[in-house]
Amino acid sequence: MKSSKKTISESLPRYQEIQNHLKSQILSGAWAPGTKVPSEHELAAQFDCARMTVSKAIGSLVEKGLVVRRRRAGTVVAAPRSQETVLEIHDIQAEVQASGRLYRFDIQTRKVGKATREEADKLGAEIGTPVLIISCVHWADTVPYALEERIINLEAVPEAGDEMFLEVPPGSWLLAKIPWNEAEHRIFAVSADIATARILKIRRNAACLCIERRTRRDVYNVTYVRLIYPGDQHVLVARFQTHGTAGR
Amino acid sequence: MKSSKKTISESLPRYQEIQNHLKSQILSGAWAPGTKVPSEHELAAQFDCARMTVSKAIGSLVEKGLVVRRRRAGTVVAAPRSQETVLEIHDIQAEVQASGRLYRFDIQTRKVGKATREEADKLGAEIGTPVLIISCVHWADTVPYALEERIINLEAVPEAGDEMFLEVPPGSWLLAKIPWNEAEHRIFAVSADIATARILKIRRNAACLCIERRTRRDVYNVTYVRLIYPGDQHVLVARFQTHGTAGR
DNA sequence: GCTGACAATATGTCTAGGCATATTGCGCCG
DNA sequence: CGGCGCAATATGCCTAGACATATTGTCAGC
Numbered sequence: 001m002k003s004s005k006k007t008i009s010e011s012l013p014r015y016q017e018i019q020n021h022l023k024s025q026i027l028s029g030a031w032a033p034g035t036k037v038p039s040e041h042e043l044a045a046q047f048d049c050a051r052m053t054v055s056k057a058i059g060s061l062v063e064k065g066l067v068v069r070r071r072r073a074g075t076v077v078a079a080p081r082s083q084e085t086v087l088e089i090h091d092i093q094a095e096v097q098a099s100g101r102l103y104r105f106d107i108q109t110r111k112v113g114k115a116t117r118e119e120a121d122k123l124g125a126e127i128g129t130p131v132l133i134i135s136c137v138h139w140a141d142t143v144p145y146a147l148e149e150r151i152i153n154l155e156a157v158p159e160a161g162d163e164m165f166l167e168v169p170p171g172s173w174l175l176a177k178i179p180w181n182e183a184e185h186r187i188f189a190v191s192a193d194i195a196t197a198r199i200l201k202i203r204r205n206a207a208c209l210c211i212e213r214r215t216r217r218d219v220y221n222v223t224y225v226r227l228i229y230p231g232d233q234h235v236l237v238a239r240f241q242t243h244g245t246a247g248r
Numbered sequence: 249m250k251s252s253k254k255t256i257s258e259s260l261p262r263y264q265e266i267q268n269h270l271k272s273q274i275l276s277g278a279w280a281p282g283t284k285v286p287s288e289h290e291l292a293a294q295f296d297c298a299r300m301t302v303s304k305a306i307g308s309l310v311e312k313g314l315v316v317r318r319r320r321a322g323t324v325v326a327a328p329r330s331q332e333t334v335l336e337i338h339d340i341q342a343e344v345q346a347s348g349r350l351y352r353f354d355i356q357t358r359k360v361g362k363a364t365r366e367e368a369d370k371l372g373a374e375i376g377t378p379v380l381i382i383s384c385v386h387w388a389d390t391v392p393y394a395l396e397e398r399i400i401n402l403e404a405v406p407e408a409g410d411e412m413f414l415e416v417p418p419g420s421w422l423l424a425k426i427p428w429n430e431a432e433h434r435i436f437a438v439s440a441d442i443a444t445a446r447i448l449k450i451r452r453n454a455a456c457l458c459i460e461r462r463t464r465r466d467v468y469n470v471t472y473v474r475l476i477y478p479g480d481q482h483v484l485v486a487r488f489q490t491h492g493t494a495g496r
Numbered sequence: 497g498c499t500g501a502c503a504a505t506a507t508g509t510c511t512a513g514g515c516a517t518a519t520t521g522c523g524c525c526g
Numbered sequence: 527c528g529g530c531g532c533a534a535t536a537t538g539c540c541t542a543g544a545c546a547t548a549t550t551g552t553c554a555g556c
Contacts, residue, residue, distance in 0.1 A: 013509060039536060050511045055537080063311055071537045072519035185486035189437035189455040189479070207437040207455035231437070238433035261539060287506060298541045303507080319507045320549035 018047050018057040026066055026077050037067060037075040092138050092146060092227075093172055101140040105169045108135040108199075112154070112161055123151045124214055124221040130154040132161055134170050137199060144200045147228040156220035174215075174223055182216040187236065190228070200230040209234050266295050266305040274314055274325050285315060285323040340386050340394060340475075341420055349388040353417045356383040356447075360402070360409055371399045372462055372469040378402040380409055382418050385447060392448045395476040404468035422463075422471055430464040435484065438476070448478040457482050 025031045038046070043054040058075055061067045069075045096103040111133045120127040132152040138145040150170055152160045157178055165173060191205040200208075209229045215222045273279045286294070291302040306323055309315045317323045344351040359381045368375040380400040386393045398418050400408045405426055413421060439453040448456070457477045463470045 015509075041536075050513090051537095052512085052540095053510060055539095056509090058537095060311065063308065069537065070519080071517065072535055074536060185484075187435060187457070187484040187486065188482060189457040189477075191453075191455040205439075205453060205455075207439040207453075209435070209437040209457075229437075234436060236433075236435040238435065263539075289506080298543090299507095300510095300542085301540065303509095304539090306507095317507065318549075319547065320505055322506060 014047070014049050015053050015057040015060075018043060018049075018054055019060055022057065022061060023066065031077045033077050033079040035077045037077065039074055091172055091175060092148075093169060096138065096140045096145055099140065104139040106137045106139070107165055108137060110134050110165070115151070119151055122212075122214075122226075123153055123224040125153055125155075130161075134165070136165075136169060138169065144202075144230060146230075146234070147196060147199055149226045149228075151224040153220060153222055156217060156222045171225065178217060178222055184214045184216075186212040192228075192230070196228060200228070202230045206231055209236070211236075262295070262297050263301050263305040263308075266291060266297075266302055267308055269295075270305065270309060271314065279325045281325050281327045283325045285325065287322055339420055339423060340396075341417060344386065344388045344393055347388070352387040354385045354387070355413055356385060358382050358413070363399070367399055370460075370462075370474075371401055371472040373401055373403075378409075382413065384413070384417065386417065392478060394478075394482070395444060395447055397474045399472045401468060401470055404465060404470045419473065426465060426470055432462045432464075434460040440476075440478070444476060448476070450478045454479050457484070459484075 022037065031037070037043075037058070040051050040054045040058065044051045047054065058067065058069065062069055066078055067075050068078045090098075093103050093105075113131060113133065115123060115125060115127055115129045115131045117127055119131060119133065120129060123129070123131065125131075130153075132154055134148075134150045134152070136148045136150070138148060148169075148171065152170070152174070154161050157174070159177075160170075160174070163173060168176075188210055190208050190210045192200065192202055192208050194204055196208070197204040197206065202208075208231065211227045211229075212225070213227075214224050270285065279285070285291075285306070288299045288302045288306070292299045295302065306315065306317065310317055314326055315323050316326045338346075341351050341353075361379060361381065363371060363373060363375055363377045363379045365375055367379060367381065368377060371377070371379065373379075378401075380402055382396075382398045382400070384396045384398070386396060396417075396419065400418070400422070402409050405422070407425075408418075408422070411421065416424075436458055438456050438458045440448065440450055440456050442452055444456070445452040445454065450456075456479065459475045459477075460473070461475075462472050
């Protein structure tokens with residue numbers, strides 16, 4: 001049997017064949033959540049391969065959250081996750097340039113200081129933490145694209161204190177500089193207040209999309225940013241697949 | 249050496265130990281993107297285990313998008329993905345009830361017909377496709393929570409045509425009934441028009457968060473829904489982790 | 497100096513076992 | 527009849543090899 005491997009068809013590793021088989025059963029709904037998946041031994045016999053190969057196939061499904069494995073209890077089809085969506089939020093500069101427009105940004109204010117109560121709260125740090133507070137406007141051609149208000153934790157990124165952000169906007173600078181591993185977004189609609197409306201050149205009370213993001217690196221909160229996109233122009237697009245593409 | 253396994257410490261499988269080691273190097277920035285990871289053989293020697301074990305550890309990192317493997321070229325640290333965020337959009341009923349309020353919903357209009365140009369467009373189907381069009385209001389206690397406008401493709405879900413949605417709101421009904429595998433969201437801010445304002449009991453032009461979602465099942469677009477959440481009350485929360493938690 | 501052939505290398509996949517461990521179900525005993 | 531303990535089971539983790547395949551570097555020949 002060792003040499004009969006190649007005869008099956010072409011390419012497509014064995015473990016993926018098994019994986020696809022299982023996946024299709026689950027995706028098609030034939031195996032409802034809670035259904036017991038055949039044991040590794042059974043599958044190994046069925047697909048005529050070593051148990052390890054089956055195990056690898058299932059292990060991957062576990063990582064994708066499709067099934068749950070418990071010793072002795074066996075493998076069961078997982079309950080579908082509460083709707084999780086993959087949202088891509090790109091770098092603003094890239095976003096603007098991708099749409100073929102000229103990107104530019106203005107630093108409006110830049111201040112080094114110690115975090116007030118409110119700022120500490122937003123950032124998720126202690127009051128008095130040294131911070132850099134920046135407000136800046138992003139432009140697409142001659143149209144204001146977004147208003148950014150940012151708090152940078154200088155304990156986490158001391159070198160930001162010396163950076164004037166003349167060339168690179170703070171967001172891109174940080175992204176390139178600081179590896180981070182966790183971010184939390186809050187997305188909601190706000191009405192533009194007078195100051196915002198003036199800066200973004202929109203009507204007062206116009207609906208704006210507001211994205212607040214707090215970025216963590218290990219235990220530190222690195223930065224808090226609040227992006228206000230004018231009007232109903234800006235659209236966040238999110239795609240979602242329950243279980244990834246069949247082919248992977 | 250086979251029996252010395254247990255002496256290391258306690259629990260924590262070998263492959264995960266290796267994985268964590270690699271992960272921490274990458275997350276800490278010690279290994280910048282593009283850095284070559286030691287070969288499987290080296291790691292196997294270093295951690296004193298079989299190459300397969302190392303392979304499993306790395307394989308998992310590949311699935312997480314942390315590294316890229318190429319034959320002969322070896323394994324290299326991957327470039328960080330463009331910011332991808334996991335957004336959880338829950339079932340409205342569950343969402344309201346989770347906040348401890350009483351959930352209720354009203355069907356405002358319900359109409360079976362053939363898709364007009366505009367409706368077909370929204371749904372992503374052909375003009376003339378049989379559809380069920382529903383508009384409904386979701387309540388939290390006595391406050392309007394969201395306005396839902398939905399188009400259901402009756403070709404994909406014929407049984408929806410007979411459903412009156414007296415007990416279960418269309419969203420939950422569909423979610424339970426139809427397994428789906430792809431969804432696309434568009435999230436933006438809108439100003440409430442007069443009709444919307446009246447229904448949601450808010451000021452005209454008040455900022456609202458609008459979520460449009462198109463749900464696919466295989467080749468069919470199952471449903472299109474547009475949810476309008478009043479004011480700046482509703483907040484979408486998205487969390488994100490670049491590389492998963494260290495422990496898992 | 498360029499190119500093609502070949503060897504070295506690193507991963508990709510797989511095998512056929514092994515022991516470890518959590519869980520479950522069942523049978524025995526009080 | 528109820529609770530406890532044990533054996534069977536299924537996964538979890540691992541090994542030490544094997545062959546396959548892609549890629550790269552090198553070297554010889556033109």
